[in-house]
Amino acid sequence: GLFVSEAAPLFAAWHTGDAPRVAGRLAEGCHSMVQCAPAVRAAIGEEFGMPAGALTPGRLAAALRRLGFDRVYDTNFAADLTIMEEGSELLQRMEGAGPLPMFTSCCPAWVRYAEQQFPDLLEHLSSCKSPQQMAGAVFKSYGAQLDGVDPRQVFSVAVMPCTCKKAEAQRPGMEHDGVRDVDAVLTTGELAAMLRQAHIDFAALPDEPFDRPLGSYSGAGNIFGLTGGVMEAALRTAYELVTGEPVPCTELVYVRGGEGIRHATLTMDGRTFRVAVVAGLQHVRPLLEAVRAGTCDVNFVEVMCCPQGCISGGGQPKVLLPFQRDEVYAARKAALYRHDAELACRKSHENPQVQALYREFLGEPLSHVSHNLLHTVYGQTR
Numbered sequence: 564g565l566f567v568s569e570a571a572p573l574f575a576a577w578h579t580g581d582a583p584r585v586a587g588r589l590a591e592g593c594h595s596m597v598q599c600a601p602a603v604r605a606a607i608g609e610e611f612g613m614p615a616g617a618l619t620p621g622r623l624a625a626a627l628r629r630l631g632f633d634r635v636y637d638t639n640f641a642a643d644l645t646i647m648e649e650g651s652e653l654l655q656r657m658e659g660a661g662p663l664p665m666f667t668s669c670c671p672a673w674v675r676y677a678e679q680q681f682p683d684l685l686e687h688l689s690s691c692k693s694p695q696q697m698a699g700a701v702f703k704s705y706g707a708q709l710d711g712v713d714p715r716q717v718f719s720v721a722v723m724p725c726t727c728k729k730a731e732a733q734r735p736g737m738e739h740d741g742v743r744d745v746d747a748v749l750t751t752g753e754l755a756a757m758l759r760q761a762h763i764d765f766a767a768l769p770d771e772p773f774d775r776p777l778g779s780y781s782g783a784g785n786i787f788g789l790t791g792g793v794m795e796a797a798l799r800t801a802y803e804l805v806t807g808e809p810v811p812c813t814e815l816v817y818v819r820g821g822e823g824i825r826h827a828t829l830t831m832d833g834r835t836f837r838v839a840v841v842a843g844l845q846h847v848r849p850l851l852e853a854v855r856a857g858t859c860d861v862n863f864v865e866v867m868c869c870p871q872g873c874i875s876g877g878g879q880p881k882v883l884l885p886f887q888r889d890e891v892y893a894a895r896k897a898a899l900y901r902h903d904a905e906l907a908c909r910k911s912h913e914n915p916q917v918q919a920l921y922r923e924f925l926g927e928p929l930s931h932v933s934h935n936l937l938h939t940v941y942g943q944t945r
């Protein structure tokens with residue numbers, strides 16, 4: 564395997580962030596629900612001496628259960644849900660219901676940049692909350708209902724590759740009916756510190772499943788953790804919704820890669836559909852200036868702040884030697900693509916638990932209930 568600095572755990576131990584608060588609430592015996600982002604399962608093993616690219620969803624679920632969480636759910640479930648809502652919003656906009664291009668809104672650092680630098684273009688952002696916030700909102704509504712508890716009693720925790728996700732959880736609008744979606748956010752490094760403190764030997768844990776129903780996910784939800792992943796997941800579903808036909812090839816390699824900006828053009832049902840994938844904010848400015856000038860002919864844009872998407876986020880295990888970075892990021896990306904390929908369900912709209920959520924609770928994408936729980940208004944900066 565690849566060599567990743569053995570000093571990383573020492574650095575993580577210096578900074579435990581929100582871990583003590585989460586540990587305290589768990590010790591009090593609250594009704595807790597946890598989610599973890601896709602990128603975490605492709606990197607946390609590095610904190611415990613495993614090689615870069617070790618894929619550990621089963622150990623991660625086991626570790627969270629050992630820490631005492633009552634429900635071990637998954638952000639990937641909400642990534643599938645995001646595709647249902649965002650894809651439906653895009654198709655409505657294509658029919659004239661809102662401005663194009665539509666930009667993704669799942670990276671809070673990108674959202675904050677747009678709010679500060681291009682406030683006149685905020686209507687171009689999807690109104691969808693990020694998967695982290697959607698998951699939290701579903702935990703404290705449908706999830707609470709399944710468990711027969713008051714949503715106000717649920718302690719909702721997210722494990723993220725990203726420090727910006729802490730600020731996102733605190734944003735105005737990231738709540739419903741007076742209940743905050745997410746109560747605490749731990750980074751991958753903070754979770755590792757918490758596991759060490761609890762003397763849980765991560766590498767020796769058995770593989771366990773995430774809890775159903777809100778821990779079940781498709782391969783499409785899983786690739787949200789890397790640049791181009793949201794776009795690929797969206798196109799797998801959009802193609803089938805628009806044409807009524809199965810997508811000819813599940814692996815849409817033309818939106819994969821690591822360049823700062825990638826463009827692709829597709830034809831669906833005789834209509835031309837232009838998309839762009841952006842990794843790094845320096846690459847989004849020219850696109851936004853073209854939108855302002857009225858010269859941008861793209862329909863849908865994915866924007867992620869980090870160079871390879873969330874697998875390279877600021878809350879992930881540190882790669883201390885710069886010359887190792889590309890190799891480590893490539894190994895983490897390969898792990899998420901591998902996980903996508905090995906899952907039986909690879910399209911968000913085919914996730915049976917997402918289908919059940921719509922049937923039993925939300926109704927349909929963009930319904931009144933969906934809007935109340937899963938959408939927000941951007942521009943409420945503090």
Ligand code: SF4
Binds near residue numbers: 671868876877
């Ligand atoms: Fe956070 Fe980076 Fe992912 Fe954006 S791309 S959500 S900043 S880890």
